[in-house]
Amino acid sequence: MQNDMGKCGLTEAEQGWYTDRSEKKSFLWYERNYQHDNYEHYHSHYQLTYVEEGYQYFHIENSIYLVPQNSLIWIPSGIKHRISSDAKTVNLMVLFFSELQVEEFHREVRVFSCPAVLREMLIYAKKWNKLDTIDKEESSFLATIINSLPSFCNENTSLQIPVPTDKRLAKVCNQINVNYVSSIDLIELASLASLSVRQMQRIFKQETGITILKYQQLLRIVKSVELLDSGQFTQTEIATMVGYKSLHAFSSSFKLLMKKRPAVNKHKVNLDVV
Numbered sequence: 001m002q003n004d005m006g007k008c009g010l011t012e013a014e015q016g017w018y019t020d021r022s023e024k025k026s027f028l029w030y031e032r033n034y035q036h037d038n039y040e041h042y043h044s045h046y047q048l049t050y051v052e053e054g055y056q057y058f059h060i061e062n063s064i065y066l067v068p069q070n071s072l073i074w075i076p077s078g079i080k081h082r083i084s085s086d087a088k089t090v091n092l093m094v095l096f097f098s099e100l101q102v103e104e105f106h107r108e109v110r111v112f113s114c115p116a117v118l119r120e121m122l123i124y125a126k127k128w129n130k131l132d133t134i135d136k137e138e139s140s141f142l143a144t145i146i147n148s149l150p151s152f153c154n155e156n157t158s159l160q161i162p163v164p165t166d167k168r169l170a171k172v173c174n175q176i177n178v179n180y181v182s183s184i185d186l187i188e189l190a191s192l193a194s195l196s197v198r199q200m201q202r203i204f205k206q207e208t209g210i211t212i213l214k215y216q217q218l219l220r221i222v223k224s225v226e227l228l229d230s231g232q233f234t235q236t237e238i239a240t241m242v243g244y245k246s247l248h249a250f251s252s253s254f255k256l257l258m259k260k261r262p263a264v265n266k267h268k269v270n271l272d273v274v
Contacts, residue, residue, distance in 0.1 A: 026142040028131040034092040040082045045096040047075040054087035066159040105150040111245040164207035180219040181243035231265040
């Protein structure tokens with residue numbers, strides 16, 4: 001996504017490091033069919049990303065954050081991150097802020113669903129898309145958005161997949177990643193890690209804060225988000241494809257993690273959903 005303004009209004013001074021020579025304190029970049037370099041990068045700006053359509057994975061430190069459609073992610077200044085997605089269409093709006101009165105809210109990565117009033121504000125803000133000159137209304141309006149974020153934020157919708165740093169658990173995660181549909185064989189996984197089952201479970205929980213079974217559940221729901229977005233399958237088909245024995249079990253698990261019921265993307269195809 002290169003043009004005369006650089007990427008998202010920033011200039012890549014060296015691979016992975018973006019700078020801004022503009023005098024603007026806030027900047028908005030909206031892009032349909034968004035493409036991004038797949039390597040880790042960072043910048044001094046605070047970043048708010050709104051996923052208008054599709055979904056995005058944000059790889060930040062030892063976690064992967066799923067940001068589904070109509071959700072936002074807040075990334076503090078200087079935090080290294082990269083994004084990825086297998087969605088056919090990804091429409092993103094990225095807001096950058098170079099100066100900010102930092103509160104506790106702004107110091108951490110946060111993912112939250114976009115409430116209706118904020119969505120309308122973002123739609124209105126599109127009129128300043130990629131504007132590289134200072135506009136008083138834009139500056140004031142974007143400042144209102146950023147100042148209101150703490151009251152808009154509801155992190156109950158956040159889906160964060162922790163990644164263990166212990167190298168012995170790498171084979172365990174890879175095995176689950178590939179075979180998340182199947183039932184977990186703890187003895188087989190422990191053998192891959194050259195650990196006892198008890199050691200493996202203890203270290204995994206210590207490293208990630210969740211159990212191995214919870215890790216598998218997260219992967220299943222993440223995969224289901226991709227399938228729901230494709231619009232190619234019914235919920236019943238998706239439940240089976242990601243390893244659930246019934247639609248009820250899948251729907252309950254989805255709602256527990258995403259705080260809403262699953263829904264097929266009907267903009268992609270019209271299906272009768274059970």
